[in-house]
Amino acid sequence: xxxxxxxxxxxxxxxxxxxxxxxxxxxxxxxxxxxxxxxxxxxxxxxxxxxxxxxxxxxxxxxxxxxxxxxxxxxxxxxxxxxxxxxxxxxxxxxxxxxxxxxxxxxxxxxxxxxxxxxxxxxxxxxxxxxxxxxxxxxxxxxxxxxxxxxxxxxxxxxxxxxxxxxxxxxxxxxxxxxxxxxxxxxxxxxxxxxxxxxxxxxxxxxxxxxxxxxxxxxxxxxxxxxxxxxxxxxxxxxxxxxxxxxxxxxxxxxxxxxxxxxxxxxxxxxxxxxxxxxxxxxxxxxxxxxxxxxxxxxxxxxxxxxxxxxxxxxxxxxxxxxxxxxxxxxxxxxx
Amino acid sequence: xxxxxxxxxxxxxxxxxxxxxxxxxxxxxxxxxxxxxxxxxxxxxxxxxxxxxxxxxxxxxxxxxxxxxxxxxxxxxxxxxxxxxxxxxxxxxxxxxxxxxxxxxxxxxxxxxxxxxxxxxxxxxxxxxxxxxxxxxxxxxxxxxxxxxxxxxxxxxxxxxxxxxxxxxxxxxxxxxxxxxxxxxxxxxxxxxxxxxxxxxxxxxxxxxxxxxxxxxxxxxxxxxxxxxxxxxxxxxxxxxxxxxxxxxxxxxxxxxxxxxxxxxxxxxxxxxxxxxxxxxxxxxxxxxxxxxxxxxxxxxxxxxxxxxxxxxxxxxxxxxxxxxxxxxxxxxxxx
DNA sequence: GTGAAAGCGCTAACAA
DNA sequence: TTGTTAGCGCTTTCAC
Numbered sequence: 001x002x003x004x005x006x007x008x009x010x011x012x013x014x015x016x017x018x019x020x021x022x023x024x025x026x027x028x029x030x031x032x033x034x035x036x037x038x039x040x041x042x043x044x045x046x047x048x049x050x051x052x053x054x055x056x057x058x059x060x061x062x063x064x065x066x067x068x069x070x071x072x073x074x075x076x077x078x079x080x081x082x083x084x085x086x087x088x089x090x091x092x093x094x095x096x097x098x099x100x101x102x103x104x105x106x107x108x109x110x111x112x113x114x115x116x117x118x119x120x121x122x123x124x125x126x127x128x129x130x131x132x133x134x135x136x137x138x139x140x141x142x143x144x145x146x147x148x149x150x151x152x153x154x155x156x157x158x159x160x161x162x163x164x165x166x167x168x169x170x171x172x173x174x175x176x177x178x179x180x181x182x183x184x185x186x187x188x189x190x191x192x193x194x195x196x197x198x199x200x201x202x203x204x205x206x207x208x209x210x211x212x213x214x215x216x217x218x219x220x221x222x223x224x225x226x227x228x229x230x231x232x233x234x235x236x237x238x239x240x241x242x243x244x245x246x247x248x249x250x251x252x253x254x255x256x257x258x259x260x261x262x263x264x265x266x267x268x269x270x271x272x273x274x275x276x277x278x279x280x281x282x283x284x285x286x287x288x289x290x291x292x293x294x295x296x297x298x299x300x301x302x303x304x305x306x307x308x309x310x311x312x313x314x315x316x317x318x319x320x321x322x323x324x325x326x327x328x329x330x331x332x333x334x335x336x
Numbered sequence: 337x338x339x340x341x342x343x344x345x346x347x348x349x350x351x352x353x354x355x356x357x358x359x360x361x362x363x364x365x366x367x368x369x370x371x372x373x374x375x376x377x378x379x380x381x382x383x384x385x386x387x388x389x390x391x392x393x394x395x396x397x398x399x400x401x402x403x404x405x406x407x408x409x410x411x412x413x414x415x416x417x418x419x420x421x422x423x424x425x426x427x428x429x430x431x432x433x434x435x436x437x438x439x440x441x442x443x444x445x446x447x448x449x450x451x452x453x454x455x456x457x458x459x460x461x462x463x464x465x466x467x468x469x470x471x472x473x474x475x476x477x478x479x480x481x482x483x484x485x486x487x488x489x490x491x492x493x494x495x496x497x498x499x500x501x502x503x504x505x506x507x508x509x510x511x512x513x514x515x516x517x518x519x520x521x522x523x524x525x526x527x528x529x530x531x532x533x534x535x536x537x538x539x540x541x542x543x544x545x546x547x548x549x550x551x552x553x554x555x556x557x558x559x560x561x562x563x564x565x566x567x568x569x570x571x572x573x574x575x576x577x578x579x580x581x582x583x584x585x586x587x588x589x590x591x592x593x594x595x596x597x598x599x600x601x602x603x604x605x606x607x608x609x610x611x612x613x614x615x616x617x618x619x620x621x622x623x624x625x626x627x628x629x630x631x632x633x634x635x636x637x638x639x640x641x642x643x644x645x646x647x648x649x650x651x652x653x654x655x656x657x658x659x660x661x662x663x664x665x666x667x668x669x670x671x672x
Numbered sequence: 673g674t675g676a677a678a679g680c681g682c683t684a685a686c687a688a
Numbered sequence: 689t690t691g692t693t694a695g696c697g698c699t700t701t702c703a704c
């Protein structure tokens with residue numbers, strides 16, 4: 001089919017070992033021979049077969065990235081950052097988007113294991129931790145992003161959602177809000193459980209009575225944001241503020257509000273995990289807590305590169321600090 | 337290292353050929369034997385080595401995707417769509433972002449050729465067409481997206497930028513605009529040359545005098561959009577409308593306008609190739625011509641899958657039709 | 673129905 | 689410095 005070192009060897013009148021040596025810039029190959037071989041490669045248009053090389057070397061120079069959705073600015077930015085970092089280290093990336101299907105995630109992991117990726121960066125459900133741990137034990141470094149793992153300890157980089165949620169609620173309490181709705185993704189995602197914990201805990205700490213019915217689980221999507229806002233506006237004893245667990249949800253809420261003539265923050269306040277796209281052009285200016293996509297991607301890639309290089313055995317949990325960025329989407333309703 | 341068919345064979349007391357047969361669901365393997373082998377695989381936690389398989393089969397079940405920038409909604413959506421389509425056909429995707437570096441693009445192509453991807457989808461500079469053509473001749477199907485190729489004929493899917501540009505100018509002429517600035521990306525991108533051609537041609541057709549100084553080349557970025565707007569506002573004999581060649585540029589223009597207090601469309605009109613993010617929340621409502629990311633990705637993936645399956649030899653150029661979607665960012669300045 | 677064996681394109685001892 | 693050779697893990701004839 002395509003040209004191999006054998007062809008090159010014949011053409012240059014050397015052994016395949018020599019060809020291999022020059023293509024790997026190895027040690028002592030006679031200068032004249034080397035240039036003869038290089039010339040033959042050129043002439044024959046030789047392209048090394050990395051599959052064969054990988055088979056021998058047991059390394060593929062590719063890393064796997066598993067996210068839920070490429071069509072989400074948060075993951076897109078993470079991915080973009082990962083790509084930049086690993087590309088400059090000579091790795092390419094194999095990417096899959098698995099939605100919120102644990103099955104797809106599992107299959108993706110299997111595929112990557114079978115294709116023998118050198119490492120995996122994964123943001124996702126948390127439903128395949130045993131499998132992930134098994135893969136790691138089999139020698140594939142794994143970095144988890146965007147959430148911490150409970151059942152096992154993994155290298156990971158994320159924002160402490162519980163802490164962030166507490167910061168948010170404290171902020172809202174200060175502004176006079178007591179009935180606060182939390183609108184977030186699937187209940188079985190650990191990251192949403194963390195938000196829930198932070199929610200409960202901040203109420204507990206402040207002594208304000210909590211109403212767990214105000215915690216709404218759905219999915220990280222615009223549609224759910226729209227739907228949730230509708231539901232909330234129809235509640236009797238309606239909350240005065242909404243905390244959105246994701247940018248997509250926030251965008252849905254804002255769009256629905258615009259459509260339905262609901263004023264933010266006059267009718268209801270809004271604060272979000274992560275800033276929306278084009279926010280500087282949108283009224284009200286969103287109040288949000290930073291989500292740090294860029295840094296998550298960057299660090300995850302760095303950690304993975306290190307693991308793949310050394311056999312560094314200590315586990316790194318990189319927990320990023322975040323702050324609230326004040327806009328105008330939260331009303332101050334203290335009665336003063 | 338990891339467990340191989342050899343280990344499984346030993347464990348199940350069969351030959352490696354038999355193991356291979358059961359893992360490939362091949363023909364006639366005695367039921368009892370088959371289940372014994374399956375059991376051994378399970379027990380030993382066997383994971384087929386796809387590198388080895390690929391080496392034999394000369395196919396990798398992975399396709400390469402080369403784009404300029406993952407951090408661009410346009411390409412992100414294309415990629416997302418491609419991923420969905422090919423994933424369901426059993427392929428995984430190897431992705432690289434090459435910015436506007438022809439060199440990086442070349443290296444990316446080389447990497448993909450060496451890793452023996454089964455096909456390539458590429459959106460990019462147009463500076464490596466000879467190389468692309470060579471790869472195709474070597475048996476790697478190639479689909480070009482977002483632009484047509486001049487030097488060679490490739491399978492491709494794109495919007496006819498010249499035609500789109502003509503539609504836009506005609507629309508603007510109707511609204512009374514005669515001095516129209518075109519703000520777009522790098523001059524050496526064929527897609528920008530096409531815009532230029534459409535620009536010129538629409539003027540020619542209508543008999544309105546053209547001023548080529550109003551064609552501004554830069555890069556597909558927010559920064560350039562901001563900069564271009566500043567420059568334009570300082571022109572003597574300022575144009576009455578701006579055509580933006582990319583969503584990122586449009587976003588830059590809008591942000592700069594907001595910052596500098598330039599009103600659109602009162603001070604200057606704006607029309608764009610592609611809609612911005614969150615447009616339904618932004619005033620003025622942008623007037624744009626559809627850019628059809630989703631469909632581009634979808635079709636490109638379909639075409640590639642077909643090429644990889646059959647040896648279908650005819651070349652498909654899929655040129656998508658687009659329309660202008662009217663918002664409120666273009667003023668009617670006819671004097672009636 | 674099953675096994676032996678050659679070979680995919682490369683690497684890495686080991687010899688020379 | 690260079691060549692010979694034995695694999696890496698799999699597929700696939702060809703016998704039996």
